[in-house]
Amino acid sequence: MSTDGVVTIGLLGCGTVGSQVVRMLSEHGDDWVARSGARLQLTGIAVRDASAERAPWVPRELLTEDAEAVIDHADIVVELIGGIEPARSYMLRALHAGGTVVTGNKALVAAHGPELHDAVQAGNGNLYYEAAVAGAIPVVYGLRESLAGDKITSVAGIVNGTTNYILDEMTTKGLGFEEALAAAQALGYAEADPTADVDGHDAAAKGAILASLAFHTRVGLDDVPTTGIRHITAADIAAARADGNVLKLLAVAQRTADGVSVQVRPTLVPQAHPLAAVRGAFNAVVVEAEAAGRLMFYGQGAGGAPTASAVLSDIVAAAGHVVRGSKAPRESAYAALPLLDPEHVPARAQVTVRLADEPGTLAAVAGIFGDQGVSIEAVRQPRVAGSPGADVIITTHTTTEAALARTVAGLEAEPTVDRVVSVTAVEGY
Numbered sequence: 001m002s003t004d005g006v007v008t009i010g011l012l013g014c015g016t017v018g019s020q021v022v023r024m025l026s027e028h029g030d031d032w033v034a035r036s037g038a039r040l041q042l043t044g045i046a047v048r049d050a051s052a053e054r055a056p057w058v059p060r061e062l063l064t065e066d067a068e069a070v071i072d073h074a075d076i077v078v079e080l081i082g083g084i085e086p087a088r089s090y091m092l093r094a095l096h097a098g099g100t101v102v103t104g105n106k107a108l109v110a111a112h113g114p115e116l117h118d119a120v121q122a123g124n125g126n127l128y129y130e131a132a133v134a135g136a137i138p139v140v141y142g143l144r145e146s147l148a149g150d151k152i153t154s155v156a157g158i159v160n161g162t163t164n165y166i167l168d169e170m171t172t173k174g175l176g177f178e179e180a181l182a183a184a185q186a187l188g189y190a191e192a193d194p195t196a197d198v199d200g201h202d203a204a205a206k207g208a209i210l211a212s213l214a215f216h217t218r219v220g221l222d223d224v225p226t227t228g229i230r231h232i233t234a235a236d237i238a239a240a241r242a243d244g245n246v247l248k249l250l251a252v253a254q255r256t257a258d259g260v261s262v263q264v265r266p267t268l269v270p271q272a273h274p275l276a277a278v279r280g281a282f283n284a285v286v287v288e289a290e291a292a293g294r295l296m297f298y299g300q301g302a303g304g305a306p307t308a309s310a311v312l313s314d315i316v317a318a319a320g321h322v323v324r325g326s327k328a329p330r331e332s333a334y335a336a337l338p339l340l341d342p343e344h345v346p347a348r349a350q351v352t353v354r355l356a357d358e359p360g361t362l363a364a365v366a367g368i369f370g371d372q373g374v375s376i377e378a379v380r381q382p383r384v385a386g387s388p389g390a391d392v393i394i395t396t397h398t399t400t401e402a403a404l405a406r407t408v409a410g411l412e413a414e415p416t417v418d419r420v421v422s423v424t425a426v427e428g429y
């Protein structure tokens with residue numbers, strides 16, 4: 001910080017979120033002074049193409065293609081480029097020099113968290129990433145600070161707006177996946193290449209970050225088994241509705257006596273559950289903590305202005321630390337809990353099997369569940385018009401991932417089972 005109370009800010013990337021950060025910084029200047037104790041001054045904006053057209057409020061004289069110069073002349077570096085490189089090298093450069101970095105880059109934080117946190121430690125710098133998880137929703141702060149005095153047992157969230165929008169369109173309008181994806185792209189929710197969203201990788205990165213914060217344990221992207229929503233059909237959605245459920249892409253992080261687990265997959269949520277009411281591109285995160293009980297965080301998880309709100313919150317906090325010479329909260333990974341193996345990961349599922357409609361077939365199926373110690377909660381046999389066989393939908397009580405996998409293998413090997421139509425996770429253990 002300069003002697004005249006100015007904290008300088010260097011921005012890397014000026015796209016959807018970056019341009020909104022520029023707009024917000026240029027407004028409410030006196031509020032930022034009052035809240036952080038410093039005048040926040042944007043001193044450089046690193047972009048890939050300085051001659052490209054920009055929003056009218058972006059000061060052209062600050063644009064440069066020299067990102068390293070921006071980094072080296074700023075108290076706070078705001079990384080809004082996205083992707084791994086060069087964002088990773090830029091952030092490490094700032095952190096190793098003892099600087100402060102604010103980022104919205106969940107892919108980078110989830111894949112390279114240890115390296116970034118180690119660089120914070122080595123350089124005695126600061127790292128903030130509220131915008132990386134669920135956009136405007138203050139869930140990073142909530143877990144890291146508001147709930148620092150409690151023991152969190154689970155975090156379950158709708159943390160990807162694009163996929164929630166697609167599933168919601170399929171649920172409410174009866175659209176197929178491709179049609180709903182096209183609608184999401186037309187509205188600008190889904191990228192031209194929607195892979196990270198629809199295949200669950202974006203949600204997996206956020207799940208890894210949430211679990212790391214909630215359980216004081218390093219959880220990386222590779223630790224999150226992930227299934228996306230590409231294979232979901234209108235029939236799956238209709239079957240869920242018929243059972244009083246809604247299909248949602250959930251990131252679920254759990255802590256048991258033996259360790260922790262995180263998964264991302266389409267999950268049946270009862271219509272009465274608060275996550276079932278999360279519509280459109282909204283996000284929500286439900287946290288269960290021992291003393292606090294259940295908490296729900298809800299709001300806009302994407303979009304330029306909502307995400308910029310989270311970035312500004314980090315900038316104001318970071319500027320306050322620069323002014324006072326204090327530090328941001330450091331990574332808390334002291335618990336170092338083990339990752340659960342599938343024999344210990346709690347699981348509940350709905351298994352749909354197509355059977356020959358003959359005496360004894362249902363008993364054989366029930367026996368396979370019983371052999372694996374998997375308790376059945378409900379069985380339903382809806383009429384399948386025009387089919388010679390019968391679809392039987394079996395919902396289990398809580399079991400383990402491994403017992404469930406063995407049950408499915410047993411069903412596939414059973415001669416009277418025509419095929420296992422689907423295996424879908426059920427919320428709540």
Ligand SMILES: NC(=O)c1ccc[n+]([C@@H]2O[C@H](COP(=O)([O-])OP(=O)(O)OC[C@H]3O[C@@H](n4cnc5c(N)ncnc54)[C@H](O)[C@@H]3O)[C@@H](O)[C@H]2O)c1
Pocket residue numbers: 012013014015016017018046047048049067079080081082083086104105106107131132135301302303304307
């Ligand atoms: N858009 C959202 O709703 C949202 C929500 C939460 C988090 N985020 C995260 O925020 C970050 C930015 O997202 P966005 O939506 O603004 O992306 P964007 O693609 O709109 O903007 C990124 C900008 O960075 C520029 N850029 C690329 N390489 C560069 C380089 N080497 N140097 C300087 N600039 C470079 C691009 O030209 C582009 O203008 C990403 O990490 C994203 O995951 C975005």
Ligand SMILES: N[C@@H](CCO)C(=O)O
Pocket residue numbers: 132134135159160161162163189197202301302303
């Ligand atoms: N693509 C993300 C937004 C950025 O995290 C989503 O659809 O939620």
Ligand code: NA
Pocket residue numbers: 130131132133134135136137138139140310
């Ligand atoms: Na957030």
